[in-house]
Amino acid sequence: MDGSAPSFSTNSLESHWMPFSGNRDFKASPRLVTQSSGAYLTDHKGNKLIDGSSGLFCVPLGHGRKEIADAVHAQMMQNDYVSPFQTGQLGSFELAEVIARRLPDPFNHVFFVNSGSEAIDTSLKMVMAYHRARGEAHRVRYVSRERAYHGVNIGGVSLAGMVKNRETFPHVMPNVVTMRHTWTGDDMFVKGQPENGRELADDLQRHCETYGGSTIAACYIEPVAGSTGTLVPPKGYLERVREICDEHGIVLVFDEVITGFGRMGTPFAAHKFGVTPDIMTMAKALTNGAIPMGAVAATDEIYETITNTAPENAIEFFHGYTYSGHPAACAAGLATQKIMDDEGLFEKSAALSEYFLDALWSLKGHELVRDLRGIGLMGAVDVHHDGVPGRRGGNLQKALFWNGCHIKFTGDNAVVAPMFISEHSHIDEIVDCLRKTLDEELEASVKA
Numbered sequence: 001m002d003g004s005a006p007s008f009s010t011n012s013l014e015s016h017w018m019p020f021s022g023n024r025d026f027k028a029s030p031r032l033v034t035q036s037s038g039a040y041l042t043d044h045k046g047n048k049l050i051d052g053s054s055g056l057f058c059v060p061l062g063h064g065r066k067e068i069a070d071a072v073h074a075q076m077m078q079n080d081y082v083s084p085f086q087t088g089q090l091g092s093f094e095l096a097e098v099i100a101r102r103l104p105d106p107f108n109h110v111f112f113v114n115s116g117s118e119a120i121d122t123s124l125k126m127v128m129a130y131h132r133a134r135g136e137a138h139r140v141r142y143v144s145r146e147r148a149y150h151g152v153n154i155g156g157v158s159l160a161g162m163v164k165n166r167e168t169f170p171h172v173m174p175n176v177v178t179m180r181h182t183w184t185g186d187d188m189f190v191k192g193q194p195e196n197g198r199e200l201a202d203d204l205q206r207h208c209e210t211y212g213g214s215t216i217a218a219c220y221i222e223p224v225a226g227s228t229g230t231l232v233p234p235k236g237y238l239e240r241v242r243e244i245c246d247e248h249g250i251v252l253v254f255d256e257v258i259t260g261f262g263r264m265g266t267p268f269a270a271h272k273f274g275v276t277p278d279i280m281t282m283a284k285a286l287t288n289g290a291i292p293m294g295a296v297a298a299t300d301e302i303y304e305t306i307t308n309t310a311p312e313n314a315i316e317f318f319h320g321y322t323y324s325g326h327p328a329a330c331a332a333g334l335a336t337q338k339i340m341d342d343e344g345l346f347e348k349s350a351a352l353s354e355y356f357l358d359a360l361w362s363l364k365g366h367e368l369v370r371d372l373r374g375i376g377l378m379g380a381v382d383v384h385h386d387g388v389p390g391r392r393g394g395n396l397q398k399a400l401f402w403n404g405c406h407i408k409f410t411g412d413n414a415v416v417a418p419m420f421i422s423e424h425s426h427i428d429e430i431v432d433c434l435r436k437t438l439d440e441e442l443e444a445s446v447k448a
């Protein structure tokens with residue numbers, strides 16, 4: 001590419017129905033990214049922006065990694081597609097082994113999918129198959145949490161705890177009940193895990209007492225609730241959820257789509273918090289965002305129960321996608337995981353956390369900032385709404401873009417997630433841009 005801005009006609013934007021976007025608003029005033037490299041993006045007007053959310057938390061190694069592109073290209077030239085049903089290609093076995101090595105024991109089995117949403121739906125079917133294989137098909141209830149985000153497929157929407165993602169789609173899976181979310185308002189501006197709120201885990205116990213623990217199939221938890229604005233689990237909370245699951249034979253699923261692969265400074269959040277679930281979903285950083293891919297990891301107990309109870313030579317789990325373990329995605333995944341090891345990026349992520357959180361906390365006291373939360377390389381700037389929840393967040397995301405920074409907002413929460421390759425100067429640049437944009441918004445709101 002020569003770096004010059006491409007020309008386009010706004011009419012040419014009409015055909016694409018954009019996801020999670022204000023289509024009319026965007027098409028009237030587009031924000032197109034035409035190039036990405038390292039920590040930076042270039043927009044269609046030629047402006048440079050820093051990527052303050054690592055894309056959507058999926059590009060921690062920086063954009064345009066040649067090693068990944070080369071690996072995908074070589075794979076495409078050698079073996080571009082293999083049916084993953086009853087045949088295979090080496091890459092998926094190699095990548096599964098690499099992932100299994102990173103996972104806590106006894107996670108030794110990895111099922112490939114193409115996104116976080118597919119990982120959630122796959123995990124639900126694993127849970128169903130597991131209970132059926134154990135003669136416990138009567139476990140038909142699922143527990144999730146308020147403010148949860150588990151993707152957008154029917155399973156994920158059924159588990160969702162964010163109203164905008166649910167209210168248009170009421171006819172989803174039945175029998176899902178929610179626990180309260182863990183942001184109590186008692187501990188504000190806390191770096192890391194809040195002291196208060198462990199008892200919120202007992203909502204699960206209350207569901208067991210209301211419905212019967214033996215009817216509950218699984219409990220879904222994002223160890224750190226990401227999309228809703230970085231809700232960090234209170235101390236002791238995940239441990240208590242684990243205890244209750246054990247007591248009632250409930251499968252504990254950690255949705256590690258954002259937290260997996262280093263965002264907490266450890267391979268997975270399960271390591272960070274010292275709590276081991278039974279199933280883990282992952283996606284995002286698995287391939288550094290270069291090729292879509294997700295995965296579901298299961299313990300020996302779950303894999304072996306499903307596999308060994310099926311008749312000899314039969315398909316044990318009637319599930320899979322045409323693109324499960326696609327060769328290009330596996331090549332991207334293997335190259336990504338190699339870079340993570342070669343460059344010590346989990347350690348780098350851990351080492352950067354303090355600087356990042358301190359920088360973010362410099363926004364404390366800003367009139368528009370309601371709360372700050374953060375752990376690892378994941379933080380939220382929770383902004384006071386302007387009378388209409390979500391409107392200010394949407395406007396700030398756009399204003400940040402034109403001020404030179406990409407940050408993902410959900411409602412009025414900015415979710416800041418720098419790359420693991422960040423220098424301190426990158427983090428300063430992100431926070432400076434946030435401050436400038438908040439100042440401008442405050443000034444505009446005072447004038448209005």
Ligand SMILES: Cc1ncc(COP(=O)(O)O)c(C=O)c1O
Binds near residue numbers: 151152257
């Ligand atoms: C915790 C969690 N689960 C699932 C998903 C869905 O992933 P995808 O958008 O790849 O379908 C996301 C996406 O942000 C997520 O944050």
